[in-house]
Amino acid sequence: MHILFLTDNFTPEVNAPASRSFEHCREWVKAGHRVTVITGVPNFPRGQVFPGYRNRLWQTEVIDNIRVVRVWTFICANEGFLCRTLDYFSFMVTALLAAFFVRRIDVVVGTSPQFFTVCAAWLVSVLRRAPFVFELRDLWPQSIRVVGAMQDGVLLKALSRIELFLYHRAALIVAVTHSFKRILTARGVDPGKIAVVTNGVDLQRFQPASKDPLLEAELGLTNRFVAGYIGTHGLAHGLDTVLDAARQLRDLGESDVRILMLGDGAEKADLQRRAKAEDLRNILFVDTVPKDQVSRYWSLLDCSLIHLRRDPLFRSVIPSKLFEAMATGIPVVLGVEGEVADIVRRYEVGVTVPPEDAQALVEAVLALRDDPACRATMAENGAQAARRFSRPALALSMLQAIEGVVQHDCLQQTKTS
Known part of the structure; x- marks a missing residue:
């Protein structure tokens, strides 16, 4: 099968x-299938092309036996609704064109949250007469309304109609949460064609480890209790609450607690300006690091902060950083309601607090600091539970769903021929 x-x-x-x-494509290749990926030049999140690449119309490479076709896009930093829209739209156009040069495909998979990517996948499936699989990672365009990037109006309603159109046209929808499946079913989408394949973790890369002493000393975190946020600093994450917590910790005189913020995103510059203006010396910002270095930073954490803004939509999401925290044996302080909170409580891997409640966040961090035995239990629970979310197993689950769609398509073609 060629995906x-x-x-x-x-x-x-x-x-x-x-x-x-x-990680999914890598496992599909290991299972004996051909995979061609059409994507852009790596530049996220700063809008700067990675070393060794150029933003050209067409270039190819092979990564772990995956053929990767990189196409030109309008590149900009991950900030500003107009710039991001131009980026996504340009990828839709160039990806559609590039797909005509990929031979003998059996199925087309398009992944959200970038809405235009899924539009391109559907168009390719129609023109190449191959089944279309919609991987649903985010409920877009509702999510852009929640973060204030777009107000309710004619355009948002039009995008919602296109979204529903794509759900109905997909031969298979792979949702990353059970909540997404319930929401789509309530909107009239056939539940029989929705498979749930949650996010997971590569257990070879993320494992429990002692603190990296060199990095710890370099960042000035030796003998500190470190609460860390690792991930995108975006509009949806409500990270002002983390800065509110840092201010409260400073005012309480909790001088041994440090907050590490690793990553980039649309809100990072504003967060840094605010931290400087308020003299929050107990918070440390670190830029995105290469993939093979991320585990060093995870090792520094005594607890992991996961937070999203308070909105009913976010009750349906499961941030992937939860599984990385579990695999590395880091207790979680979770400021998200809904399905992800159920996971944290079910496996007893952390503490849940209300979103946008800085005081509750502070109390949870201090409670974990003062209870090493509780942290040790949560760490052990996390490492064990992470095995249920092994990325290779989840990738094969998605592959089986795709194979079923391709086999059904072949039978239909046989009947009509």
Whole structure:
């Protein structure tokens, strides 16, 4: 089987969509299938092309036996609705064109949250007469309304109609949460064609480890209790609450607690300006690091902070960083409600607090600091539970669903021929 996979982000980028897409495609190749990925030049999140690449119309490479076709896109930093839209739209056009030069495909997979990527995948499936698989990672365009990037109006309603159109046209929808499946079913989408394949973790890369003493000393974190946020600093994450917590910790005189913020995103510069203006010396910002270095930073954490803004939509999401924290044996302080909170409580891998509640966040961090035995239990629980979310197993689950769609398509073609 030849799988054509369209994604706006791919390795060596290190955000969640890039990691999931790469790790799934790698497992599909190991299972004996051909995989061609159409993507852009790596540049996320700063809008700067990675060393060794150029933003050209067409270039190819092979990564772990995956054929990767990189196409030109309008590149800009991950900030500003107009710039991001131009970026996504340009990828839709160039990916569609590039797909005509990929021979003998059996199925087309398009992954969200970049809405235009899925539009391109559907168009390719129609023109190449191959089944279309919609990997649903985010409920777009609802999510851009939640973060204030777009107000309710004619355009948002039009995008919602296109979204529903794509759900109905997909031969298979692979949702990353059970909540997504329930929401789509309530909107009239056939539940029989929705498979749930949650996010997961590569257990070879993320494992419990002692603190890296050199990095710890370099960052001034020796003999500190470190609460860390690792991931995108975006509009949806409500990270002002983390800065509110840092201010409260400072005012309480909790001088041994440090907050490490690793990553980039649209809100990072504003967060840094605010931290400087308020003299929050207990918070440390670190830029995105290469994929093979991320585990060193995870090792520094005594607890992991996961947070999203308070909105009913976010009750349906499961941030992938939860599974990385579990695999590395780091207790979680979770400021998200809904399905992800159920996971944290079910496996007893952390503490849940209300979103956008800085005081509750502070109390949870201090409670974990003062209870090493509790942290040790949560760490052990996390490492064990992470095995249920092994990326290779999840990748094969998605592959089985795709194989079923291709086999059904072949039978239909046989009947009509």
